[in-house]
Structure formats: structure tokens, C-alpha cells
Amino acid sequence: MDTQAEHSERDRSSEPHAGSEERSRSSRFRGAAASLRRWRRRLLVGGVAGVVAVLLFSAFVVQPFLIPSGSMEPTLRVGDRVLVNKLAYRFGSGPERGDVVVFDGTGSFVREDLDANPVGELVRGAAASLGLAEPPDTDFVKRVVGVGGDRVVCCDARDRLQVNGAPVDETYLHPGDTASRAPFDIVVPQGTLWMLGDHRSRSSDSRDHLGSPGGGMVPVERVIGRVDWLGWPPARIGGLEGTGAFDGVRAPGRAHG
Structure with missing residues (x-):
């Protein structure tokens, strides 16, 4: 017990x-x-x-931008991710001949879509801002060939552009391309830009909108920024190479010696 x-x-x-x-x-x-x-x-x-x-x-400041087409080859290739400098033209300077820029083509390259879904556009725009999706259909990347006051003519006897009477040797063009198969002779209004792609035979640019309202001219205020760097793929990372093709072009109204 x-x-x-x-x-x-x-x-x-x-x-x-x-x-x-x-x-x-x-x-x-x-x-x-x-x-x-x-x-x-x-x-x-x-x-x-x-x-x-x-x-x-x-x-x-800087926006990633996915290149969706070959209109800027060989400078920019399909799938490249470029970095667009949004401060390039914020302090008084404007786009210059030879600059590669991203711009909103609404009203110049495309008509304004009044039926667009604002929520869908916002989501897509956010994804594009991170470089995770293709840019909106209204965003384009082209090279500035003419600025306000310039007279741009194509082509001379050697199939070159002439800007303000000076021939332009466009070494950046896609191999086998000429300056343009369609002739044109235009004067760029002040405050606008004349834009062309480097792969002229594959680029829908200012030439295709000569008969549209605005004549293919892009307002300067529609420029989003200048393409200054390549961010992808790794083998192409670095600054975008500039061009001296327009060094011999004088300001409008000045004679060439």
C-alpha cells in the first residue's frame, strides 16, 4: 500500500x-x-x-525598353533590352540628328485609340516600364534624321540622304539597304522631328505617314528619351555607339562651303 x-x-x-x-x-x-x-x-x-x-x-530617370522588331537592325536587334535616358532632354537640350530615341507615336504614327481599356493599359505600361513586356503599340524606337527647319531629301545620285544640302553617309544602315526606295523632299516644321529606322527596307517610319495628318512628323514633346545603353543580352551590354554621319550638316539656311 x-x-x-x-x-x-x-x-x-x-x-x-x-x-x-x-x-x-x-x-x-x-x-x-x-x-x-x-x-x-x-x-x-x-x-x-x-x-x-x-x-x-x-x-x-531611366526606363528599360524591349525591342520588338528588326526595324533598327543592325544597331538594335529583336529581343534587345535598351535603357532609355529620360533626362537627356530635360534641361534645355533637344534631340539631335543621329540620336536614337523612343517616342510616343500617338497622333503621328498611330491614331489615338479612344476605346482603349485604361486599366489594361496601366498594367501593360507598368510591365513595359520594368522591361518585362513589349512596349505599348504607340511606342516606337527610331533614329532622328531631321530636326526643326531641316530640309531632308532622298536621294542623291549615290542614293544618299541630303540634309540641308549636305550628303549623309549612313554607315549604320542595314547591309544591302539604301537610304530609301521611295523618294521624298520634305522640310521639317519647327518643334517636330523626321524619324527613320536603320533597317530601311523593314522600317515603318516617317516615310509611311507622309500623307497622314502631320505628315509623319513627330512632335518633340512626344519623345520619351534617348537610347544610351544596351542592358541585354550580356554580350552586348554597354553604351550605344554614336554616329558622325551628320557632322557635316549645317544649320538650316546656312550655305555649305
Whole structure:
């Protein structure tokens, strides 16, 4: 009887200890769960803040841009991701002949779509701003060939462009292409640009809109920025090579010696 009493006492004395261990394990579990929830919230907040920072940077400083077509080959290839400098023309300077720029072609290259879904356009625009999707159908990348006041003529006896009477040797053209198969003689209105692709036989550019309202001229304020760098693929990362093709072109109205 004494032995049984001793066992009963030990069993009763062990019950509070077992309960304490259960409470301790439960407390540790709740603490770990709370830490996990805090970590997830911080991760979510950090992720959202990171995306917002990238979108703001893309909106005002440098925007990635996915090249969707071969109209600028060999300078830019399909699938290239370029970095567009949005500050290039913010401090008084404007686009110059030879610059490769991204611009909004609404009203010049494409008609304004009044039936567009604003939510869908916003989502697509955000993805394009991160370089994760093709740019909107209204965004184009071309080379500036004429600025306000320029007279651009094609072609001379050697199939070259002439800008303000000066011949332009366009070494950046796609091999086998000429300056243009369709002749033109235009004067660029002030505040606008005449845009051509480097792959002339594959580029839909200002030439194709001569008969449209605006005559294919792109307003300077529609320029999004200048393509200054290649960000992808790795073998092509670096600054975009400039051109001296227009170095001999004088300002409109000045004679050539």
C-alpha cells in the first residue's frame, strides 16, 4: 500500500511539470508563428516598396525598353533590352540628328485609340516600364534624321540622304539597304522631328505617314528619351555607339562651303 501511495504521489507531482512543458512548447510555437507573420509582412512591404522605387526610377530617370522588331537592325536587334535616358532632354537640350530615341507615336504614327481599356493599359505600361513586356503599340524606337527647319531629301545620285544640302553617309544602315526606295523632299516644321529606322527596307517610319495628318512628323514633346545603353543580352551590354554621319550638316539656311 505504501508503494502504491508513493507511485501516486510521483504521478501527481509530475503532472504540473508536464503541463508546463506543453505550455512552453505552445508558447514557442505561437512565438515562431508570430515571427513568421512579421517576416512575411516585412517581405511584402519591402517588395512593394522596391517595385514602387523601380517604377518611379523608370518613370523619371531611366526606363528599360524591349525591342520588338528588326526595324533598327543592325544597331538594335529583336529581343534587345535598351535603357532609355529620360533626362537627356530635360534641361534645355533637344534631340539631335543621329540620336536614337523612343517616342510616343500617338497622333503621328498611330491614331489615338479612344476605346482603349485604361486599366489594361496601366498594367501593360507598368510591365513595359520594368522591361518585362513589349512596349505599348504607340511606342516606337527610331533614329532622328531631321530636326526643326531641316530640309531632308532622298536621294542623291549615290542614293544618299541630303540634309540641308549636305550628303549623309549612313554607315549604320542595314547591309544591302539604301537610304530609301521611295523618294521624298520634305522640310521639317519647327518643334517636330523626321524619324527613320536603320533597317530601311523593314522600317515603318516617317516615310509611311507622309500623307497622314502631320505628315509623319513627330512632335518633340512626344519623345520619351534617348537610347544610351544596351542592358541585354550580356554580350552586348554597354553604351550605344554614336554616329558622325551628320557632322557635316549645317544649320538650316546656312550655305555649305
